[in-house]
Amino acid sequence: MSRSRSDLIAETLExxxxxxxxxxxxxLDETRLAEEHGVSRTPLREAFQKLAAAGLIxxxxxxxxxxREVGAVELLEMFEVMAETEASCGRLAALRISESALADLDAxxxxxxxxxxxxxxxxxxxxxxxxxxxxxxxxxxxxxxxEAARLHRRLKPFRRTQLHLRGxxxxxxxxxxxxxxALRAGEADRCAALLRAHVAVQGEKFHHLMAGLRAAE
Amino acid sequence: MSRSRSDLIAETLExxxxxxxxxxxxxLDETRLAEEHGVSRTPLREAFQKLAAAGLIxxxxxxxxxxREVGAVELLEMFEVMAETEASCGRLAALRISESALADLDAxxxxxxxxxxxxxxxxxxxxxxxxxxxxxxxxxxxxxxxEAARLHRRLKPFRRTQLHLRGxxxxxxxxxxxxxxALRAGEADRCAALLRAHVAVQGEKFHHLMAGLRAAE
DNA sequence: AGTCAAGCTTTCGTATACAAGACTTGAGTT
DNA sequence: AACTCAAGTCTTGTATACGAAAGCTTGACT
Numbered sequence: 001m002s003r004s005r006s007d008l009i010a011e012t013l014e015x016x017x018x019x020x021x022x023x024x025x026x027x028l029d030e031t032r033l034a035e036e037h038g039v040s041r042t043p044l045r046e047a048f049q050k051l052a053a054a055g056l057i058x059x060x061x062x063x064x065x066x067x068r069e070v071g072a073v074e075l076l077e078m079f080e081v082m083a084e085t086e087a088s089c090g091r092l093a094a095l096r097i098s099e100s101a102l103a104d105l106d107a108x109x110x111x112x113x114x115x116x117x118x119x120x121x122x123x124x125x126x127x128x129x130x131x132x133x134x135x136x137x138x139x140x141x142x143x144x145x146x147e148a149a150r151l152h153r154r155l156k157p158f159r160r161t162q163l164h165l166r167g168x169x170x171x172x173x174x175x176x177x178x179x180x181x182a183l184r185a186g187e188a189d190r191c192a193a194l195l196r197a198h199v200a201v202q203g204e205k206f207h208h209l210m211a212g213l214r215a216a217e
Numbered sequence: 218m219s220r221s222r223s224d225l226i227a228e229t230l231e232x233x234x235x236x237x238x239x240x241x242x243x244x245l246d247e248t249r250l251a252e253e254h255g256v257s258r259t260p261l262r263e264a265f266q267k268l269a270a271a272g273l274i275x276x277x278x279x280x281x282x283x284x285r286e287v288g289a290v291e292l293l294e295m296f297e298v299m300a301e302t303e304a305s306c307g308r309l310a311a312l313r314i315s316e317s318a319l320a321d322l323d324a325x326x327x328x329x330x331x332x333x334x335x336x337x338x339x340x341x342x343x344x345x346x347x348x349x350x351x352x353x354x355x356x357x358x359x360x361x362x363x364e365a366a367r368l369h370r371r372l373k374p375f376r377r378t379q380l381h382l383r384g385x386x387x388x389x390x391x392x393x394x395x396x397x398x399a400l401r402a403g404e405a406d407r408c409a410a411l412l413r414a415h416v417a418v419q420g421e422k423f424h425h426l427m428a429g430l431r432a433a434e
Numbered sequence: 435a436g437t438c439a440a441g442c443t444t445t446c447g448t449a450t451a452c453a454a455g456a457c458t459t460g461a462g463t464t
Numbered sequence: 465a466a467c468t469c470a471a472g473t474c475t476t477g478t479a480t481a482c483g484a485a486a487g488c489t490t491g492a493c494t
Contacts, residue, residue: 004278005447006266030476040449042259045477046266049223053270061221062455062476077360080309084361088301143294144301189406222477247446257479262447279446279485436494443488451480458473464466 006046009037013047017056017067018157024069028057072210075158079203082155083196085148086132090179090195093138094188101138105131105180109173116173124169131176135183135195159202168205172198226254227264234273234284235374241286245274289427292375296420299372300413302365303349307396307412310355311405318355322348322397329393333386341386348393352400352412376419385422389415 013033016022034044048065051057057065070078108131115123132152136145175198182191230250233239251261265282268274275285287295325348332340349369353362392415399408 002278004276041476042448042450046263046447049263049266050270053267059221061219063457064476074360077358080358081305081361081364084301084305084308088298088305091301092297141294141297143291144298147298258446259478259480263477280487281446438493439491441488441490444486446485447483449480449482451478453476453478455476456474459471461468461470463468 005039006043006050009039009043010047010050012037013051014054014056017051018153020157022067024067026067028065028067030064076203076207078151078155079158079206080200082148082151083199083203085144085151086135086199087192087196089136089139089141089144089148090183091188091192092140092144093135094183094186094191096140097138097183101134102180102184104134105183108134109176109180112173112176116169121169124172128172128176135179138183155202158206165205168201222256223260223263223267226256226260227267229254230264230268231271231273234268235370237374239284241284243284245282245284247281293420293424295368295372296375296423297417299365299368300416300420302361302368303352303416304409304413306353306356306358306361306365307400308405308409309357309361310352311400311403311408313357314355314400318351319397319401322351322400325351326390326393326397329390333390338386341389345389345393352396355400372419375423382422385418 013028022028028048030041030044030048034041037044048057048059052059052065056068058068059065108127111127112124112131115121115127129152133149136148136152139145139148175194179191179194179198182194230245239245245265247258247261247265251258254261265274265276269276269282273285274282276282325344328344329341329348332338332344346369350366353365353369356362356365392411396408396411396415399411
């Protein structure tokens with residue numbers, strides 16, 4: 001399965017939306033973007049269909065397409081689903097994980113610890129991502145892993161800032177160690193519960209942030 | 218958010234694919250389908266983009282679009298994710314379900330029992346669906362409920378035949394009762410485990426069917 | 435008879451043209 | 465002065481046209 005032109009445009013736009021080039025609610029101008037990509041409106045509109053299906057934009061007939069605004073409620077819902085999905089990955093991984101994957105997790109955690117001790121939250125963030133993607137893969141379920149990665153990516157813009165919160169990095173680190181312990185022991189339910197809590201915290205932190213913002217208004 | 222023309226075409230095609238009008242692997246002829254829907258190729262191709270994003274068709278550049286063939290492995294993976302997703306719905310519903318929703322579930326189960334006693338597997342199938350969708354909704358998480366419904370729909374063609382298997386209807390019925398019990402008691406973990414098992418059975422049954430088919434070759 | 439190549443046909447991908455709905459702006463009225 | 469309505473402009477949605485690539489057919493050569 002090769003990639004077509006509109007696929008590439010869709011990917012680029014998705015990236016730009018997730019990276020914040022287009023603020024939520026912004027109207028995406030077909031003509032302007034077509035020019036920018038050096039194509040006509042046709043392939044651009046095809047890319048729009050893909051983004052709409054992925055839930056990133058909203059098409060209002062005869063009005064145009066707009067970057068979807070995800071409200072606070074929906075965002076919290078997505079964080080909750082992320083927690084449940086990671087829990088599922090953990091549950092299955094606990095039953096299926098290989099020795100070499102356990103070693104990979106240990107290695108990722110070692111790099112996490114280095115970043116933590118050096119106080120480099122960017123590096124921690126990267127290695128944290130590796131850790132989680134390893135667990136997705138070790139669920140032994142490619143479909144599940146893909147869904148997890150998709151949602152992870154979708155939530156990325158909202159997760160990024162959270163490690164800076166006081167003490168989170170250290171706590172996250174120790175949770176990682178517990179999770180690997182549960183995986184190594186093959187304790188599916190415990191691993192699921194640990195991952196659920198580990199991820200759910202992000203939703204809660206986000207909740208706090210939101211509450212803070214609203215109070216400041 | 219209103220629906221555009223290509224949305225309607227995409228929905229129709231999705232329905233036709235899931236209903237089996239187009240066998241997996243079939244090539245979808247743009248020109249023919251455009252004629253059939255009384256439009257030009259443009260809106261049809263836009264519909265294709267949506268279906269491709271939903272994973273229902275595969276676009277091979279310069280070759281055409283084909284109804285995706287989901288292999289046995291992927292199908293089992295999807296069943297597994299369905300089980301995990303329903304478990305998540307159950308877990309959250311156990312914490313959040315309302316009295317009136319519990320009554321609705323009782324009512325759905327009563328109708329299931331009627332169908333069971335009358336031996337009407339079609340009616341049972343319908344009421345079973347109502348039961349499960351009620352639980353999706355009672356997760357109190359619209360995003361999760363939508364994901365669950367989406368996957369449920371995707372698996373529909375492969376689930377349909379399974380109630381005919383010997384004794385499955387009666388067993389399914391008694392599992393429903395246990396699930397409601399757990400929901401009423403607010404036992405989140407137990408409810409999740411019950412739903413996981415209840416749904417996972419479908420994947421296993423499917424596995425048996427597949428094994429049978431392969432043996433017959 | 436089989437194989438390979440060249441031309442032809444078909445179909446895809448994209449640009450462009452056109453029609454119809456929505457927004458804007460300006461004048462007129464209350 | 466504010467509101468309404470209408471004409472004009474802009475943008476979207478769809479059809480059509482055109483270039484290019486893949487596959488098929490046919491014919492020649494081994």
